[in-house]
Amino acid sequence: MDISGLLQGVPVKVLGQINVKDKPCTYDSKTRCVSLFDATVVARLRQAGASVVTETTYNNPSLKIRCDTGGRVCREAEAYGCVGLKPSYGRVSRYGVIPYASSMDQVGMVVRTVGDAADLLQVMAGHDPLDGTSANLPVPDYRAALQGGMKGLRIGFPKEYFEVDMGEEVRKAVENCGKAGAEIVEVNLPHTEYAVAVYTIILAAERATNLGRFDGVRYGHRTAENVDSVADLFAKSRGEGFDAEEKQSVILGTYLLGKACYERYFVQAQKVRALIRRDFEEAFKKCDVMMMPVRPTLALCLTKRGGERWMTPPVRPAAVRPCINLERAFTVPASLAGICGLSVPCGKTKGGQPVGLQILGPAFGEELILRAAYAYEQEVRS
Amino acid sequence: MNQTINVAYVADLAHIALTPDEVVLLQGQLEGLLQYVGKIGEVDVSGVEPMVYGLAEAASAFREDTVEPSGLREQMLAMAPARHGNEFKLPKIVEDA
Numbered sequence: 001m002d003i004s005g006l007l008q009g010v011p012v013k014v015l016g017q018i019n020v021k022d023k024p025c026t027y028d029s030k031t032r033c034v035s036l037f038d039a040t041v042v043a044r045l046r047q048a049g050a051s052v053v054t055e056t057t058y059n060n061p062s063l064k065i066r067c068d069t070g071g072r073v074c075r076e077a078e079a080y081g082c083v084g085l086k087p088s089y090g091r092v093s094r095y096g097v098i099p100y101a102s103s104m105d106q107v108g109m110v111v112r113t114v115g116d117a118a119d120l121l122q123v124m125a126g127h128d129p130l131d132g133t134s135a136n137l138p139v140p141d142y143r144a145a146l147q148g149g150m151k152g153l154r155i156g157f158p159k160e161y162f163e164v165d166m167g168e169e170v171r172k173a174v175e176n177c178g179k180a181g182a183e184i185v186e187v188n189l190p191h192t193e194y195a196v197a198v199y200t201i202i203l204a205a206e207r208a209t210n211l212g213r214f215d216g217v218r219y220g221h222r223t224a225e226n227v228d229s230v231a232d233l234f235a236k237s238r239g240e241g242f243d244a245e246e247k248q249s250v251i252l253g254t255y256l257l258g259k260a261c262y263e264r265y266f267v268q269a270q271k272v273r274a275l276i277r278r279d280f281e282e283a284f285k286k287c288d289v290m291m292m293p294v295r296p297t298l299a300l301c302l303t304k305r306g307g308e309r310w311m312t313p314p315v316r317p318a319a320v321r322p323c324i325n326l327e328r329a330f331t332v333p334a335s336l337a338g339i340c341g342l343s344v345p346c347g348k349t350k351g352g353q354p355v356g357l358q359i360l361g362p363a364f365g366e367e368l369i370l371r372a373a374y375a376y377e378q379e380v381r382s
Numbered sequence: 383m384n385q386t387i388n389v390a391y392v393a394d395l396a397h398i399a400l401t402p403d404e405v406v407l408l409q410g411q412l413e414g415l416l417q418y419v420g421k422i423g424e425v426d427v428s429g430v431e432p433m434v435y436g437l438a439e440a441a442s443a444f445r446e447d448t449v450e451p452s453g454l455r456e457q458m459l460a461m462a463p464a465r466h467g468n469e470f471k472l473p474k475i476v477e478d479a
Contacts, residue, residue: 033461036454089436103436129445133436197419208396215397218470222463227473231397239399247398248411254396255387255412265419270432272422277433338436 001141003123008049011061012120014042015054018067018107019096023054033219039096040128041065041107048123062112063120069100070199071294071331073108074343078294078356081345083373084110085117086331088363089338090135092121093128101206102133104199104335114344114374118142121366137364145367150375151181156287160192161330169347169355170293176380177291177372187283187290191276192333198276199332201256201269207246208253214241277337284362289372294343294356295327330358339363344373346381387412 014020019035020042038046045052045065053061066073068086077084086108099105107124111117122142128134155177162171178184216222216237223236242250256265283290334341340363343356357376361369389408393400400408455468464471 034457036457103434106436132444191425194422194425197422200415200419201422216463217472218458219461219463227475229475230472232399233473233475234397235394235399238397242398244404244407247393247400247404248408248415250396250398251389251392251408252412252415255392258392258395264423265416267432268422268425268427269419270434271427271430272425274430274433275425275427 001122001139003044003048006048006119006123007045010050010063011053012045012050013053013055013061013064014045015064015066017098017100018042018065019098020052020054025098035096037096040093040130041124042096044093044123044126050123063116064110065107065120065124066110067097067100067105068108068335069104069203070328070335071341073110074294074331074341074356074358075327077110077343078345078354080110081354082110082112083114083117083345084108084343084356085121085366085369086334086341087121087125087366088135088340090133091340091364091366092124093126093131093134095128095130095134099206099210101203102210103202103206104338106335114342114370114377115143115146117342117373118146118370121370125366135364140367142367142370145371146374148367148371148375149181150177150372150379153177153182153289153372153375154287155182155184155372156187156283156290157184158187158189158192158283158290158292160189161292167293167349167355169349170291170357173346173357173376173380174291177376180375180380182372185287187286189276189279189283189333191272191279192329194272195276195333195336196326196329198269198272198336199328201265202273202336204249204253205257205266206253207249208251208257211242211246211250214238216241273336276333277339280333280337280339280360280362284365288361288368289365290360291372292358292360293330294358295331296329334360337363340366340369342369342373344376346376387416 018041019025019037019039021035021038023035025033025035042052071086073084073086087106089106092107094105097105097107109117109120111120125139127136155174157174174184214220215234221237221241223233223240225236227233227236255261331341340361342359344359345354346357347355349355359369359372389405389412459465459468462470
């Protein structure tokens with residue numbers, strides 16, 4: 001499909017990690033680089049006529065794109081009452097996107113409406129020979145896919161996500177989709193409870209690798225102290241340049257990739273990851289999309305009842321918070337499996353917090369989640 | 383079984399200089415993390431192949447390795463911590479033989 005002019009004059013904000021030529025490249029606080037080229041996804045936005053804005057050019061456009069590793073765009077969209085979409089791994093080029101965790105990174109978006117998401121994805125999606133992990137698959141017409149309607153849609157209801165005290169808003173939203181003509185099917189995702197642990201391991205290992213490039217030689221922070229060896233130059237530059245979370249991640253990743261832990265943690269995590277993906281593949285034989293909350297309720301994180309199942313309490317919860325973040329528990333499975341996900345507003349809590357309905361689809365099934373979300377937005381949500 | 387980690391040793395492998403306070407802090411954090419992630423050990427994975435790539439469909443496309451001009455040398459050197467002509471400049475290091 002020709003994308004020229006599809007976003008003519010529309011401002012699109014490009015956040016973090018994604019290179020925009022001549023703009024500051026904001027990977028971390030200490031690396032002050034200027035991007036030398038446009039990421040493919042930015043070049044495509046320009047081709048579509050969009051006005052590309054970055055963090056330093058302040059205004060408030062309604063369309064934003066950012067790199068997503070563990071489902072952040074969906075959680076962010078929920079918090080702001082917006083629509084968030086994380087495409088399938090390989091759907092959108094990562095060329096020019098600074099990697100965080102390479103096997104999960106994908107450029108996602110936070111936008112106002114499901115229609116916006118369809119238009120923006122139309123522009124972003126597609127094969128890129130410059131990205132070896134970009135899928136060489138045709139891109140459907142996402143605008144046309146919106147019109148499928150709720151009737152006849154098979155919606156999976158994964159009981160693992162609802163078995164503890166969940167927000168009533170999401171449960172009601174799914175019920176109402178059923179009343180509007182969708183078929184609600186119970187599905188099982190039995191390995192969901194291991195997702196955060198698997199994510200923590202894979203993330204640390206991949207971050208340790210990706211942050212290896214910061215050595216104080218070619219770019220980034222270099223220590224001003226005297227050094228007595230090349231290793232000392234690396235160690236001092238990295239010790240000064242990395243923040244607490246980066247140090248934790250790199251040291252954990254280095255440890256997990258070491259001989260003593262490789263099989264027990266890293267390979268085991270890759271195998272459980274395969275099982276998480278298999279869970280989804282099996283479930284999507286019975287349904288077109290799945291609906292569930294974007295995040296566990298706060299109650300789940302705090303009570304023993306849900307807590308023991310979902311997490312073994314760490315030794316020092318406050319101290320490890322940078323890595324173990326149960327808020328991610330419901331969005332990381334999609335990132336691990338490489339499938340697509342979307343969040344659409346579905347009401348507010350009694351306290352007035354916006355609540356998102358998470359809709360997951362099979363790999364490269366973006367047209368299905370867009371159809372379901374659009375039908376929900378147009379037909380079901382009052 | 384609780385996994386122990388020699389933080390100072392691993393930090394050395396990872397080329398990160400830590401203060402003594404950081405070593406103590408990370409010791410607690412990392413042991414907590416290892417205890418948490420260790421729960422994946424209870425999953426029966428017999429016969430399961432590890433998932434290495436983000437998606438099987440997206441695994442390693444190859445293309446011809448051809449030399450192409452990047453045209454970015456000057457701009458890249460301009461951002462280096464230090465340069466000497468067309469090279470990255472490193473501090474003078476005299477290592478023991």
